[in-house]
Amino acid sequence: MTPTTTPQHFSGLGAHLPEHPEHLWRNPEPKRSYDVVIVGGGGHGLATAHYLARNHGITNVAVLEKGWLAGGNMARNTTLIRSNYLWDESAGIYEHALELWEGLEEDLGYPILFSQRGVLNLAHTEQDVRDSVCRVEANRLNGVDAEWLGPDEVAKVCPIVNVSSDIRYPVQGATFQPRAGIAKHDYVAWGFARRADQAGIDLLQHCEVTGFTTDGDRVTGLRTTRGDIACGTVALCAAGHTSVLLDQLGIAAPLQSHPLQALVSELLEPVHPTIVMSNAVHVYVSQAHKGELVMGAGIDAATGYGQRGSFSIIERQMAAAVELFPVFARAHLLRSWAGVVDVTPDASPIIGRTPYDNVVLNCGWGTGGFKATPGLGWCLAHTIAHGEPHPLVAPFGLDRFTTGALVDEHGAAAVAH
Amino acid sequence: MQLIRCPWCGPREETEFHPGGPATVPYPADPAALSDADWARFVFVRPNPKGPSREWWAHSAGCRRWFAAERDTRTHRFTGPMTAGAP
Ligand SMILES: Cc1cc2nc3c(=O)[nH]c(=O)nc-3n(C[C@H](O)[C@H](O)[C@H](O)COP(=O)(O)OP(=O)(O)OC[C@H]3O[C@@H](n4cnc5c(N)ncnc54)[C@H](O)[C@@H]3O)c2cc1C
Ligand SMILES: [Zn+2]
Numbered sequence: 001m002t003p004t005t006t007p008q009h010f011s012g013l014g015a016h017l018p019e020h021p022e023h024l025w026r027n028p029e030p031k032r033s034y035d036v037v038i039v040g041g042g043g044h045g046l047a048t049a050h051y052l053a054r055n056h057g058i059t060n061v062a063v064l065e066k067g068w069l070a071g072g073n074m075a076r077n078t079t080l081i082r083s084n085y086l087w088d089e090s091a092g093i094y095e096h097a098l099e100l101w102e103g104l105e106e107d108l109g110y111p112i113l114f115s116q117r118g119v120l121n122l123a124h125t126e127q128d129v130r131d132s133v134c135r136v137e138a139n140r141l142n143g144v145d146a147e148w149l150g151p152d153e154v155a156k157v158c159p160i161v162n163v164s165s166d167i168r169y170p171v172q173g174a175t176f177q178p179r180a181g182i183a184k185h186d187y188v189a190w191g192f193a194r195r196a197d198q199a200g201i202d203l204l205q206h207c208e209v210t211g212f213t214t215d216g217d218r219v220t221g222l223r224t225t226r227g228d229i230a231c232g233t234v235a236l237c238a239a240g241h242t243s244v245l246l247d248q249l250g251i252a253a254p255l256q257s258h259p260l261q262a263l264v265s266e267l268l269e270p271v272h273p274t275i276v277m278s279n280a281v282h283v284y285v286s287q288a289h290k291g292e293l294v295m296g297a298g299i300d301a302a303t304g305y306g307q308r309g310s311f312s313i314i315e316r317q318m319a320a321a322v323e324l325f326p327v328f329a330r331a332h333l334l335r336s337w338a339g340v341v342d343v344t345p346d347a348s349p350i351i352g353r354t355p356y357d358n359v360v361l362n363c364g365w366g367t368g369g370f371k372a373t374p375g376l377g378w379c380l381a382h383t384i385a386h387g388e389p390h391p392l393v394a395p396f397g398l399d400r401f402t403t404g405a406l407v408d409e410h411g412a413a414a415v416a417h
Numbered sequence: 418m419q420l421i422r423c424p425w426c427g428p429r430e431e432t433e434f435h436p437g438g439p440a441t442v443p444y445p446a447d448p449a450a451l452s453d454a455d456w457a458r459f460v461f462v463r464p465n466p467k468g469p470s471r472e473w474w475a476h477s478a479g480c481r482r483w484f485a486a487e488r489d490t491r492t493h494r495f496t497g498p499m500t501a502g503a504p
Contacts, residue, residue, distance in 0.1 A: 241467070244467050247466075252458055252462045254463070256465050301436050302488070303436075303470070304490050304491075304493045305491050306490070308493070310418075310419065310431060311418060312418065312432045345461050401462075402453050402454050402456075
């Protein structure tokens with residue numbers, strides 16, 4: 001049967017649909033060649049495109065995305081933004097990102113609902129307390145806002161946290177970073193995409209990179225599902241799928257791709273004014289603008305590209321959440337989902353040069369790269385434009401696994417997310 | 418809940434098991450001859466295939482024995498025979 005329905009058929013329902021809003025970006029046909037080709041249209045790829053145009057005037061650029069724009073981890077993360085990491089190298093890049101977040105809405109001319117409601121990282125054991133106080137001091141030395149709060153002060157910041165001493169993992173205190181916050185991840189991606197598109201950069205969706213052509217130590221072109229594309233510089237921003245691309249280039253990198261899950265409750269009235277993270281009991285919670293509780297946990301122990309994780313992780317995470325927040329006991333889970341995150345041995349990203357002269361790498365952000373989106377984009381654009389790693393990303397090169405200069409952010413910096 | 422078949426105990430819930438990573442990384446035959454780059458590769462780099470993967474698993478909350486298995490990382494399904502001992 002051929003569809004004969006016309007809009008008039010619906011007029012009786014009283015539905016006057018508004019005009020379709022303006023498209024935020026074009027859907028151009030791929031050109032045969034670009035000065036810069038960015039593989040991966042997630043937050044990092046789009047931010048890099050924006051800053052290439054904005055800071056360096058480089059606009060003969062394409063972003064190649066195998067699915068729809070920002071449908072990978074950018075669409076799946078829990079949007080926690082903070083910079084209270086332990087080591088100087090991490091504080092450098094994450095604090096740079098946080099400063100950019102603070103002016104991003106204006107820069108993009110687009111709402112991103114950035115809300116600096118602060119983050120509490122709970123300590124449950126004496127060792128947690130020692131590590132946390134140490135991290136607060138390290139943060140302050142790096143100009144990152146940080147405070148140590150006792151249990152009573154924790155309850156003042158977030159009254160619904162159970163700070164009584166007779167629970168399985170009593171709250172012994174918490175670090176507090178007031179400038180931490182959340183943002184609306186889709187709006188962030190769209191804001192960057194819109195700006196990049198306005199600058200003339202081609203955002204090519206459903207364009208999967210399936211191989212490379214090389215000449216000596218240069219990559220000369222990319223094979224894609226929308227034809228071959230020649231390139232000047234290539235920037236890999238493929239997050240959980242980076243290993244698939246590196247295998248094709250014969251580059252060995254210490255990445256393991258794991259499922260990472262998150263979930264939301266039904267919509268509730270505002271009950272949770274801040275962000276609470278607890279590494280020891282493996283849960284973190286914030287309340288989104290619309291009212292749903294957003295919760296995340298840890299990765300599945302086994303690797304996997306399936307964009308689904310084990311139910312047992314969610315069960316454990318819910319048990320921890322209900323103990324810490326007794327008021328959540330009767331909330332219903334609305335939906336859960338998973339992304340594929342690329343984890344490194346020292347829980348820090350890998351950014352910079354590769355054995356190919358004109359290929360730069362950005363990966364290994366694992367469970368925590370959303371917060372870095374503007375900072376990474378800024379520094380990767382600089383790295384591409386100058387052919388030299390930006391000083392803030394220089395410590396994160398692939399060669400650190402050979403030199404031993406790891407940036408070990410495990411545990412000590414409350415590393416999840 | 419996924420069921421995993423232990424070669425000794427039969428199918429058990431996944432929470433009884435622990436993944437031990439790729440079963441395809443032999444200890445260097447001549448460690449003294451390794452360069453820094455070779456060591457980095459041995460210590461840090463592991464295969465990360467999208468597709469069939471040969472892996473160690475331990476039935477840690479059961480018989481506590483190790484076995485090698487093939488699993489498809491796209492579907493998380495165990496696809497090959499489980500073998501006790503060497504991969
Ligand atoms: C459940 C969950 C919760 C998280 N919570 C937080 C959080 O609270 N705070 C935080 O800071 N971080 C968080 N993260 C991590 C964060 O989402 C990632 O580190 C970050 O999104 C990675 O950068 P990206 O946005 O560019 O990745 P992605 O959005 O995954 O972008 C990579 C893109 O590359 C594309 N691609 C891959 N291969 C190819 C190819 N061959 N050709 C073309 N395109 C390709 C993919 O389709 C994808 O769109 C979370 C992640 C998950 C899964
Ligand atoms: Zn067994």
